[in-house]
Amino acid sequence: xxxxxxxxxxxxxxxxxxxxxxxxxxxxxxxxxxxxxxxxxxxxxxxxxxxxxxxxxxxxxxxxxxxxxxxxxxxxxxxxxxxxxxxxxxxxxxxxxxxxxxxxxxxxxxxxxxxxxxxxxxxxxxxxxxxxxxxxxxxxxxxxxxxxxxxxxxxxxxxxxxxxxxxxxxxxxxxxxxxxxxxxxxxxxxxxxxxxxxxxxxxxxxxxxxxxxxxxxxxxxxxxxxxxxxxxxxxxxxxxxxxxxxxxxxxxxxxxxxxxxxxxxxxxxxxxxxxxxxxxxxxxxxxxxxxxxxxxxxxxxxxxxxxxxxxxxxxxxxxxxxxxxxxxxxxxxxxxxxxxxxxxxxxxxxxxxxxxxxxxxxxxxxxxxxxxxxxxxxxxxxxxxxxxxxxxxxxxxxxxxxxxxxxxxxxxxxxxxxxxxxxxxxxxxxxxxxxxxxxxxxxxxxxxxxxxxxxxxxxxxxxxxxxxxxxxxxxxxxxxxxxxxxxxxxxxxxxxxxxxxxxxxxxxxxxxxxxxxxxxxxxxxxxxxxxxxxxxxxxxxxxxxxxxxxxxxxxxxxxxxxxxxxxxxx
Amino acid sequence: xxxxxxxxxxxxxxxxxxxxxxxxxxxxxxxxxxxxxxxxxxxxxxxxxxxxxxxxxxxxxxxxxxxxxxxxxxxxxxxxxxxxxxxxxxxxxxxxxxxxxxxxxxxxxxxxxxxxxxxxxxxxxxxxxxxxxxxxxxxxxxxxxxxxxxxxxxxxxxxxxxxxxxxxxxxxxxxxxxxxxxxxxxxxxxxxxxxxxxxxxxxxxxxxxxxxxxxxxxxxxxxxxxxxxxxxxxxxxxxxxxxxxxxxxxxxxxxxxxxxxxxxxxxxxxxxxxxxxxxxxxxxxxxxxxxxxxxxxxxxxxxxxxxxxxxxxxxxxxxxxxxxxxxxxxxxxxxxxxxxxxxxxxxxxxxxxxxxx
Numbered sequence: 001x002x003x004x005x006x007x008x009x010x011x012x013x014x015x016x017x018x019x020x021x022x023x024x025x026x027x028x029x030x031x032x033x034x035x036x037x038x039x040x041x042x043x044x045x046x047x048x049x050x051x052x053x054x055x056x057x058x059x060x061x062x063x064x065x066x067x068x069x070x071x072x073x074x075x076x077x078x079x080x081x082x083x084x085x086x087x088x089x090x091x092x093x094x095x096x097x098x099x100x101x102x103x104x105x106x107x108x109x110x111x112x113x114x115x116x117x118x119x120x121x122x123x124x125x126x127x128x129x130x131x132x133x134x135x136x137x138x139x140x141x142x143x144x145x146x147x148x149x150x151x152x153x154x155x156x157x158x159x160x161x162x163x164x165x166x167x168x169x170x171x172x173x174x175x176x177x178x179x180x181x182x183x184x185x186x187x188x189x190x191x192x193x194x195x196x197x198x199x200x201x202x203x204x205x206x207x208x209x210x211x212x213x214x215x216x217x218x219x220x221x222x223x224x225x226x227x228x229x230x231x232x233x234x235x236x237x238x239x240x241x242x243x244x245x246x247x248x249x250x251x252x253x254x255x256x257x258x259x260x261x262x263x264x265x266x267x268x269x270x271x272x273x274x275x276x277x278x279x280x281x282x283x284x285x286x287x288x289x290x291x292x293x294x295x296x297x298x299x300x301x302x303x304x305x306x307x308x309x310x311x312x313x314x315x316x317x318x319x320x321x322x323x324x325x326x327x328x329x330x331x332x333x334x335x336x337x338x339x340x341x342x343x344x345x346x347x348x349x350x351x352x353x354x355x356x357x358x359x360x361x362x363x364x365x366x367x368x369x370x371x372x373x374x375x376x377x378x379x380x381x382x383x384x385x386x387x388x389x390x391x392x393x394x395x396x397x398x399x400x401x402x403x404x405x406x407x408x409x410x411x412x413x414x415x416x417x418x419x420x421x422x423x424x425x426x427x428x429x430x431x432x433x434x435x436x437x438x439x440x441x442x443x444x445x446x447x448x449x450x451x452x453x454x455x456x457x458x459x460x461x462x463x464x465x466x467x468x469x470x471x472x473x474x475x476x477x478x479x480x481x482x483x484x485x486x487x488x489x490x491x492x493x494x495x496x497x498x499x500x501x502x503x504x505x506x507x508x509x510x511x512x513x514x515x516x517x518x519x520x521x522x523x524x525x526x527x528x529x530x531x532x533x534x535x536x537x538x539x540x541x542x543x544x545x546x547x548x549x550x551x552x553x554x555x556x557x558x559x560x561x562x563x564x565x566x567x568x569x570x
Numbered sequence: 571x572x573x574x575x576x577x578x579x580x581x582x583x584x585x586x587x588x589x590x591x592x593x594x595x596x597x598x599x600x601x602x603x604x605x606x607x608x609x610x611x612x613x614x615x616x617x618x619x620x621x622x623x624x625x626x627x628x629x630x631x632x633x634x635x636x637x638x639x640x641x642x643x644x645x646x647x648x649x650x651x652x653x654x655x656x657x658x659x660x661x662x663x664x665x666x667x668x669x670x671x672x673x674x675x676x677x678x679x680x681x682x683x684x685x686x687x688x689x690x691x692x693x694x695x696x697x698x699x700x701x702x703x704x705x706x707x708x709x710x711x712x713x714x715x716x717x718x719x720x721x722x723x724x725x726x727x728x729x730x731x732x733x734x735x736x737x738x739x740x741x742x743x744x745x746x747x748x749x750x751x752x753x754x755x756x757x758x759x760x761x762x763x764x765x766x767x768x769x770x771x772x773x774x775x776x777x778x779x780x781x782x783x784x785x786x787x788x789x790x791x792x793x794x795x796x797x798x799x800x801x802x803x804x805x806x807x808x809x810x811x812x813x814x815x816x817x818x819x820x821x822x823x824x825x826x827x828x829x830x831x832x833x834x835x836x837x838x839x840x841x842x843x844x845x846x847x848x849x850x851x852x853x854x855x856x857x858x859x860x861x862x863x864x865x866x867x868x869x870x871x872x873x874x875x876x877x878x879x880x881x882x883x884x885x886x887x888x889x890x891x892x893x894x895x896x897x898x899x900x901x902x903x904x905x906x907x908x909x910x911x912x913x914x915x916x917x918x919x920x921x922x923x924x925x926x927x
Contacts, residue, residue, distance in 0.1 A: 160724075246873070316737055332661035339653065340654055354633045371618050372618060384668035386668070459771075471586075
């Protein structure tokens with residue numbers, strides 16, 4: 001009964017942004033920098049993440065320019081090594097890992113479960129400050145000369161053989177790691193303790209399930225990379241011999257520790273993106289996700305299996321053949337839940353009523369590119385073919401298909417999907433559809449040739465290469481230019497829409513999530529009345545019933561008003 | 571094509587003649603690996619086609635204009651089981667197939683010819699058993715199994731020959747092996763594929779595959795005068811190893827004849843096969859690898875012998891049990907002055923003369 005109080009179409013008819021919302025409640029820079037509102041913190045993250053993304057993107061541009069010709073002509077090899085290292089460090093630790101969770105997850109988790117805020121609002125703000133401290137330290141490192149270990153910090157290269165800024169970079173990653181741990185912790189506590197009445201585990205949107213799984217990874221895996229990096233710093237500074245074979249250390253140990261985090265980190269990046277895709281596909285086909293339980297549990301399965309596949313990064317490193325066997329098998333198993341998701345999303349479209357707004361176009365892009373990214377992962381998970389393909393451009397293409405083709409597409413799908421909720425205004429539809437198509441084309445031009453380059457044997461992290469690889473590299477660089485345009489367009493029109501976009505209203509997509517059953521932009525406390533969940537997730541019949549009830553109420557209210565006007569006039 | 575700009579034309583010709591889509595298959599394992607590769611490409615294409623076809627046809631059939639009201643479907647256990655079990659089955663096939671190839675690549679046949687490779691920033695040093703040295707090049711014959719034993723002197727490197735479809739990490743402080751049998755003569759790329767610092771992209775070279783005759787000629791023309799085992803023997807003498815490692819009844823160290831490949835009992839308990847890795851460790855960190863019945867008195871040679879030196883010593887020890895006979899042993903008096911004092915062997919225990927294990 002109280003559920004229908006949260007459904008209101010009032011604003012759509014009057015087409016005004018509600019005066020009181022989380023943006024207007026308080027003013028001034030300090031009100032943002034000291035906020036504990038999860039929505040404002042999400043905005044802080046969105047701005048800072050975008051900033052780091054464009055720095056990382058500019059570095060990618062430099063890499064592609066250098067690789068236009070076989071010789072090293074744009075920059076010296078040392079500079080090239082620093083550029084690709086910083087590209088990796090910034091994109092992985094300061095964009096991909098926090099991207100969806102810190103922005104969309106932060107904004108939406110409390111709203112989707114019907115809470116006022118995250119369980120630990122001040123810790124949430126602390127996360128952002130830690131993230132910024134790490135990010136600025138990484139930028140400082142870049143200014144004072146950069147680092148050239150590769151983002152993987154492989155020992156003993158990083159401990160004994162380079163004389164660049166390993167310590168500050170390590171510290172930057174270390175600090176940012178704590179941001180990630182605290183965010184994950186906050187999400188776990190919130191999802192356990194803050195759900196609205198009636199919001200049972202199996203009524204949660206799949207976005208929440210995905211974030212829950214990713215949060216567990218953040219909390220359990222991130223400390224390991226933090227420890228590994230501290231050990232690198234100690235070995236570099238004090239010469240302790242954990243990794244140094246001359247002192248009885250094990251140089252491979254670092255890689256075990258590093259990948260024990262960095263493989264689950266891939267799922268920290270992709271799972272929240274998968275959550276976005278579930279919401280988008282359900283909304284635009286107006287259907288409950290096909291096999292809700294399977295999709296929910298596949299997220300958990302990915303998180304669990306994700307912990308036991310790290311050594312597939314080391315098949316040719318001289319680990320035991322039998323270890324290779326086990327890790328190869330487990331890698332095959334972790335591929336299955338991803339396949340399940342793809343097919344469940346596809347069948348959600350079956351007998352739907354589909355409209356093709358921008359978020360769905362990005363989601364389609366995600367499905368196509370993630371399928372390719374996932375399948376090529378199997379090429380690398382199969383120990384035999386891995387021998388030939390690992391450490392080549394095949395790897396580079398594979399993880400860019402998953403991370404950029406998958407994750408970034410999902411991020412953009414989510415940003416467009418919830419933009420009306422976040423800002424109260426619509427983005428320009430036609431222009432953004434164009435941007436989605438441009439991104440998709442640019443992406444394929446950039447990264448598909450790299451699969452062929454890798455198969456030919458072109459090693460990754462090469463500043464120069466044999467001339468017969470040039471034509472494919474030229475394709476790749478040309479594609480990167482298109483891709484760059486595809487990423488710049490949204491920045492321009494999204495900023496434009498802040499002022500000139502059409503008023504969105506509460507629920508422009510007619511979506512079922514609780515976040516849509518309140519005003520846009522939301523109140524600081526999210527809901528005027530505490531919502532009660534009295535229906536399943538993705539229940540479009542409930543939404544329709546609610547709206548009919550609402551309209552009826554409006555009509556009655558209207559009529560009563562008229563009556564009173566008439567009587568008062570008479 | 572007269573209407574085309576000659577510059578563009580030349581550019582195109584240059585590119586197209588240089589253009590490659592698939593690497594040459596020049597080893598025995600290459601076609602086997604490519605068969606799996608193409609099987610995976612095929613499965614991926616079929617999978618992708620299914621997804622794209624379904625998404626496209628659902629998009630056409632069930633767009634809002636054509637299908638204004640969605641029909642809610644909870645799911646289907648049968649369908650979901652299908653798309654769980656079929657991918658799982660295919661992945662398992664790929665796993666088994668891949669594992670079979672993996673084990674083949676890393677299990678050398680017994681009669682393989684062994685070549686040592688040392689990686690260092692930023693070059694590959696190749697040591698043939700006959701004493702031939704190469705830098706950033708590897709000459710091998712067709713039709714003969716060749717095993718590479720790799721080690722790095724500094725950071726991780728990776729020895730990659732795309733045309734052979736083999737690649738192996740060269741690790742500091744540890745031997746790794748890989749083998750191949752070249753099938754097609756020609757010159758192929760040799761890459762370092764593990765990022766190893768500033769000049770990583772210049773740590774490249776050529777793998778030259780020759781017919782057995784040409785290879786024999788090459789061996790003769792590139793000889794350095796003494797074999798790898800002879801180099802090892804010289805080092806063995808100059809380090810005065812035979813002072814302890816000899817066959818005298820009061821010898822302080824175990825005799826090294828027939829030691830290679832044998833099972834040794836260690837004083838710390840347990841047994842070990844005396845392979846390359848064990849011998850290397852026993853030279854560099856002897857205190858941890860004492861053979862049963864001997865006192866831990868051997869000094870460490872860590873930092874005193876280069877990786878090439880260790881390889882030469884191992885090659886020498888390896889050949890003690892075979893037909894190798896000491897042809898000519900250099901007397902310690904032949905050594906440059908002063909080098910004797912540097913050896914860690916105890917003074918007064920030096921046995922000059924032939925090493926007769």
